[in-house]
Amino acid sequence: MSMQTVIIGLGYVGLPLAREATMAGLNVIGLDVNSGVTSALNNGRSHIDDLSDRDINDMLKHGFSATTDSRVLAEADVAVICVPTPLSNEGGPDLRAVVGAVSMIAENIHKGMLVILESTTYPGTTDEVVRPILEAQGLTAGVDFSLAFSPERIDPGNSSFGAKNTPKVVGGHTDACTSEAAEFYEQFVDRTVRTKGTREAEMAKLLENTYRHVNIALVNEMARFCHDLEIDLWDVIEAAKSKPFGFQAFYPGPGVGGHCIPIDPNYLSHNVKSRLGYPFRFVELAQEVNSRMPAYVVERAQDILNAREKALKGSRVLLLGVTYKPNIADQRESPAKEVAERLLAKGSVVEYHDPFVQDWDAVPTALRTEDLAVGVAGADLTILLQNHRTYDVASLAERAISFFDTRGEVDSDGAGITRL
Structure with missing residues (x-):
């Protein structure tokens, strides 16, 4: 039996x-x-x-x-x-x-x-x-x-x-x-x-996700100062990952989301502080860096529009991909929510497209774009937040008036294209 x-x-x-x-x-x-x-x-x-x-x-x-x-x-x-x-x-x-x-x-x-x-x-x-x-x-x-x-x-x-x-x-x-x-x-x-024992198994899961959390924060922080120093971080990562040992590539983005990375390391940080009385500084710093990325994306969006002598207020901004990772419908802790809310707070008209999300309940005032080609052509700024497999990013970037790629999917040398 x-x-x-x-x-x-x-x-x-x-x-x-x-x-x-x-x-x-x-x-x-x-x-x-x-x-x-x-x-x-x-x-x-x-x-x-x-x-x-x-x-x-x-x-x-x-x-x-x-x-x-x-x-x-x-x-x-x-x-x-x-x-x-x-x-x-x-x-x-x-x-x-x-x-x-x-x-x-x-x-x-x-x-x-x-x-x-x-x-x-x-x-x-x-x-x-x-x-x-x-x-x-x-x-x-x-x-x-x-x-x-x-x-x-x-x-x-x-x-x-x-x-x-x-x-x-x-x-x-x-x-x-x-x-x-x-x-x-x-x-x-x-x-x-x-x-x-049980504690070792419990800690193993937290180590796995803390490792990712900290390394994502590292490249997110590098994305900010590499931009200021006019260094192409995406090219840097491609070069660094050619090393066959001692390096694993992580990539910057608009923030971290999902059921693990933005949450699990905090369990460990909270446990260390409550039991031992001192902070887990790596986790706290990583959380600080990753959690401010949506605000940084909006800052960069404002700069892109300013360069065209347009204000963020009143501009149509189209967000591509609002799930926390590509090719799924899961929106848990997606940074797209904060990006949209910050854009709306600054007076933007926020539209979105996601093949996996019909009704974006997390941001009900955002407008869904049904015809992607028309939406991209009509938006003052299109921001790629999540690269779903159905997106032809190169074609979308060409159609866009301005295209902000937060995932490093297109060549930054193209006219009207900016990478994170």
């Missing part, structure tokens, strides 16, 4: 995980508090970029089902928590969804159960927050049930790496817990990487 697995949270992390486990032959039930999500899934409709309706229907044919009824946990051999941990007002992770999921498990916990937390958080959460709630029922982690942390590493829109072939980091409350969790994942992922 196959292992019964309940995956709590059916978003961009939980649903791909559920698919891999289901297609590997495990008996998988998805548990979510949103009845609209569970109903849609049970009717074969996907709500995330990485899985199609066909993928969901394949899952259903292999026995997957979704529910809002937490009583399914009473029969579960494994419970995997994949709920969101947004940034709290204090700067750390908001653990309310995690606590809610763990509380549901605690009400149904039984001997022999394996509980795994995947939600990104600060080091110590599994042991200090999750374990006490589970043990309040009288069972002991590492003795009566197994407990582990395995950070999600989903990269939405990545066609090369997904839940199956991205190595799975696993750290348990005890060595036996680590082994049990690793053996669970090894049924449907290609490789597991075992750490010494």
Whole structure:
């Protein structure tokens, strides 16, 4: 009889995980508090970029089902928590969804159960927050049930790496817990990487994203002074990345967005300051640099228009791509929102185009451009914020009166073209 697995949270992390486990032959039930999500899934409709309706229907044919009824946990051999941990007002992770999921498990916990937390958080959460709630029922982690942390590493829109072939980091409350969790994942992922414990696994995820956060901040800062020094940073990066060792290319942009980079390093910074009493200065500086990039984009936009003796106020500015990364519909923490709001505050008429976003609810006063060619030709300034694969950027830049490329996709020597 196959292992019964309940995956709590059916978003961009939980649903791909559920698919891999289901297609590997495990008996998988998805548990979510949103009845609209569970109903849609049970009717074969996907709500995330990485899985199609066909993928969901394949899952259903292999026995997957979704529910809002937490009583399914009473029969579960494994419970995997994949709920969101947004940034709290204090700067750390908001653990309310995690606590809610763990509380549901605690009400149904039984001997022999394996509980795994995947939600990104600060080091110590599994042991200090999750374990006490589970043990309040009288069972002991590492003795009566197994407990582990395995950070999600989903990269939405990545066609090369997904839940199956991205190595799975696993750290348990005890060595036996680590082994049990690793053996669970090894049924449907290609490789597991075992750490010494839960804290090491929790910290590994934060290190990964802090590394990206800091290096993106480095090139964003360089973009500002290279512009002032009349140095082409894009050409500099191309030259530097020719070195076959000791260098990894990062690129500047209008800011950072998404579910990880602008948020996760702050968990670590907050944890260091609250526990140790001193700041994690690299993270705080990186956050400062990256968070001011939308304002810098607007400053540069104003300079571009001024050079043509036009004011930002009253000018039509068209934003191309408002999602946080290319070729997906995800808008979480997208810097496009702040760029648009700052332009609107200065009196610009803001229009946008994005093949993945029909209604930009984050900026309801921005006007959607339906005909891209007409919109570009009529805008006083077109700003490329996200380069979706459907955009012929070179052609759009040629049509534009002024074109501001924040992604380094076109030759800056072209007439009317400016790169970040």
